[in-house]
Amino acid sequence: MAGGIPIEVSGLTKRFGPVTAVEDLSFTVQPGRVTGFLGPNGAGKTTTLRVLLGLERPTGGSATFDGTAYAALERPLETVGAALEADFHPGRTAKNHLAVYATAAGIPRARVAQVLDQVGIAEFADRRVGGFSLGMRQRLSLAYTLLGDPGVLVLDEPINGLDPEGIKWIRVFLRTLAAEGRTVLVSSHLLSEVQQSVDDVVIIAKGRLVKTGTLTSLELDAAPRTVVDSPDRAALRAALEAAGLSASEGRQGFIVDEPDPGRVGHAAFVGGVEVSSLHRLKSGLEDSFLSLVEGASDAGTAAPHPGTTGEGGDR
Ligand SMILES: Nc1ncnc2c1ncn2[C@@H]1O[C@H](COP(=O)(O)OP(=O)(O)OP(=O)(O)O)[C@@H](O)[C@H]1O
Ligand SMILES: [Mg+2]
Incomplete structure (x- = not known):
């Protein structure tokens, strides 16, 4: 494994026409820890991750891996494992799907069976992905992120669609990856969903940073x-x-x-x-989270520019 390196987001702004999805966002994600990237629907999580992974160009600021943009990484798959929206070719088997990426990145094919086993779907290796359940697809995306044995994992809502057993499994999985020294960034719109998996939190609302710190510091806010x-x-x-x-x-x-x-x-x-x-x-963590993001909504910071939509900043 390549060493875990920090993720650095600095003064990041991303606009889509009149919509400001992310505004002047700065935070750091440390190796050896699981960091929850949290915020309500539409907060700008996916947009931030897409910029980080070079899929969108920032309007301003930067999102890098210890100063290096994704596009400039020499061996991207072996540095960063990323799972955004799972987009699989339905006709391919799980094994073929991963083999295509492994071959393209010059990763030995033997790695495919290893990662399928690691995420617990080895028995479905020869099944077509089109027939996979949501939970199986999530595990397949995780297998993909592990292909290059990267030091950094960037996962957008990886817990969505998992059953209770899957949720328990992913907690252990994330913790293990961080304990190995990797940088693990996991987004979610629910704090309760990741509460037992994360060490640190980065909370955003309306495209802006609301809070960053340890999970414990959030508890103290309640x-x-x-x-x-x-x-x-x-x-x-x-x-x-x-x-x-x-x-x-x-x-x-x-x-x-x-x-x-x-x-x-x-x-x-x-x-x-x-x-x-x-x-x-004693108010719960979720209360504390909600009051933080609701406070940010009241300020209406990163709403669409006034006059361009009829929604008046309630997005
Ligand atoms: N390609 C795009 N064109 C226009 N607006 C966009 C585009 N992508 C995102 N947005 C807008 O940017 C804002 C942030 O969206 P984003 O998908 O980043 O939020 P999110 O935090 O990932 O939400 P969710 O929890 O629903 O996944 C939203 O207002 C969204 O409508
Ligand atoms: Mg999203």
Whole structure:
């Protein structure tokens, strides 16, 4: 295996006519770690990866492998394994499909059987790809990325369409690749889908960077709050207001922007209000992710230029 090298995206902008798909995006992806490239539908993930892989020309900025553009790589298949939308010739068998690429790249044919085995579809090697299920196609794309034993893997939504067993399998698979020192970048529109597979996250929304860091740092962003309820909600609301605590009313009572339940309980006590429940609410990672990307949507940053569509930046 060639060593894992960092992926560097720097000031990347990509416009399609009036649509700004990616705007001034910068981040780095480190070897030896699995990085989740996350954002809602239309955030610009695929566009970024297509620029990185030389399939689109950037409007501005760059996306490189340690400073080298994909097109300038000497042995691309042995440096970077990439799986974007799976596009297979339906009439070819899995084995033939991979053999074509191996031959073109000067990779020994024996490698084909190895990678099919590695992704768990060796038994389907002689089947035509046209009859493959979505999960089998995903595994075949992964087999393709491994052909050249590359140090960098770039995978666009590789978990889409996998069954629970497939999802478990891919977690181990990604972790193993990173543990071998490879750079692994995996996109997804769902944090929960990759939460157990990733070390780092790069979160984008509307084409712009929202957050980058470790998964743990994202967990810390999910600020704990307090849930409190009373048989007399009007009195409780008044007591919270009197204590200067901001709260929103939900099904389980009031959700108070205060991590310490003791302070909320004290406010109720001071107001002479009976409390029927009082506990800390630890918001999940997914909540934290959603509030990050929703915050970015409110800003409406990389929306189509005003006046060119009727959608007013709600894309
Ligand atoms: N070839 C193109 N021509 C015009 N607009 C495009 C083109 N490719 C992408 N876009 C637009 O760029 C934006 C980002 O799209 P992109 O496919 O990169 O998002 P994504 O994050 O991969 O979304 P998803 O989760 O749905 O795959 C969208 O508004 C999309 O419509
Ligand atoms: Mg996409």
